[in-house]
Amino acid sequence: MRDDPLVIALVKQARDGDRQAWNQLVERYAPLVWSICRRYRLSPADIDDAGAAVWLRLVEGLRNLREPAALPGWLATVTRRECLRVLRERHSHTPIDDDRFVDESAAEADAELLRQERFAALRRAFAELPERCRRLLALLFTDPPPPYAEISEKLELPVGGIGPTRMRCIAALRHSQAMAPFVDPGNG
Incomplete structure (x- = not known):
């Protein structure tokens, strides 16, 4: 900007x-x-x-x-x-x-x-996330991503909690101060 x-x-x-x-x-x-x-x-x-x-x-x-x-x-x-x-x-x-x-x-x-x-801005926002979110998103965005069972074991997070936690972490990224100039307020 x-x-x-x-x-x-x-x-x-x-x-x-x-x-x-x-x-x-x-x-x-x-x-x-x-x-x-x-x-x-x-x-x-x-x-x-x-x-x-x-x-x-x-x-x-x-x-x-x-x-x-x-x-x-x-x-x-x-x-x-x-x-x-x-x-x-x-x-x-x-x-x-x-x-x-x-x-x-x-x-x-x-x-x-x-x-x-x-x-x-995304890097700054990512650095501000809680450690748990950073670890989860890093695992999910590796190429290829590991299976959910492996992520569950590494993060001590139930398999069924990975998707909802991912959504909360991405929402935190989207609403961070660093990303504010790049996010459409209508898409929050």
Whole structure:
């Protein structure tokens, strides 16, 4: 969400030198940076170089970021520029055309950003669940999920209680503060 109050608060706190806020920003947006780098078909070493340059640019430019809520878009733009810089350095004998590497429209970039933000919110919401819910959902969402009898034994939960407990845990995820911007209030 472009006006996510958490992002705004984290940016402001990171500007003030809060290391934990900085770490949360990196954790939240690292998947976005890496996914953009992968679209440019960079080698793993080049992805590391481009990613490091993006985070360095953020350290240098965080104080000058006029609109904290614009951080995700800023990161996406800087990441694309860094990927092109790396490609130009590695392939200086070949002209690099932006269109050759980027096959996404602005709408696709926004959709990817929203997906990444939703995933980060889901991870935060999952971490806030009680231990029993985290363990149950982790087991149910493994591929392939273990049989209910095995889950029952591991969690000391009756087989007949797995479904209702799962529903309560998912409802807790849906109603968490972290997921609030992504959940339709009519579907609660």
